[in-house]
Amino acid sequence: MAQGLHLAASVGLGFPMGYVLAVMSLRLADAARPPSPARALAFILGGAGCAAWAACLGGGANALLGALLGWQLLLLASLDAEHLWLPRVLTLPLIGSGLAVATVFGPARLADCALGAAAGFLALRLLGLAYRRLRGREGLGGGDAYLLAGGGAWVGWIALPSALVWAALAGLAYAGLRAVIGRPLAHHQPIPFGVFLSFGIWLAWLYGPIGRGG
Secondary structure (H helix, E strand, C coil): CCHHHHHHHHHHHHHHHHHHHHHHHHHCCCCCCCCHHHHHHHHHHHHHHHHHHHHCCCCCCHHHHHHHHHHHHHHHHHHHHHCCCCCHHHHHHHHHHHHHHHHHCHHHHHHHHHHHHHHHHHHHHCCCCCCCCHHHCCCHHHHHHHHHHHHHHHHCCCCCHHHHHHCCCCCCHHHHHHHHCCCCCCCCCCCHHHHHHHHHHHHHHHHHCCCCCC
């Protein structure tokens, strides 16, 4: 009964939050217009879906925290998919909210998440610098490092590799699907890796490190 109430409350909150995210996705991109019905519906379903998924795996505060993370990642993923843009006005609050949540669970959890944030940022920043030095061009957007730092702040350093594994698998699936339908990725075509990172962070938060359970 309690889980059903948590699920209903989470989904109920997810509907208006989804519409807010639809509006924010346009305002952040300097599009001062209301979202189209199709766009609003997509975000509303996405917002409710994130909340429902989180509520099904944990009630009470965990459901609300999961929904909060899911909504942030949904907005970031949509901006990266449409504009190849992960604005710091969203990634920095993602880091801050993750660390704030970690404080509730005690000093050990906070240290784990702070290390995860630092490791996530440094891993992708160093990878991007190495790619640019070797290939002479950018391979990762600057926002990806901040996004993974936010992911680390939420899931901790132990689960961070799992987030990257999920992201890589999602990216490979995307590339494979495009090849199957006859629209393979061009050699220099930019990829919205933030979409896949968001997916990986979300799964790492919900299910924990791969092979260790949630």
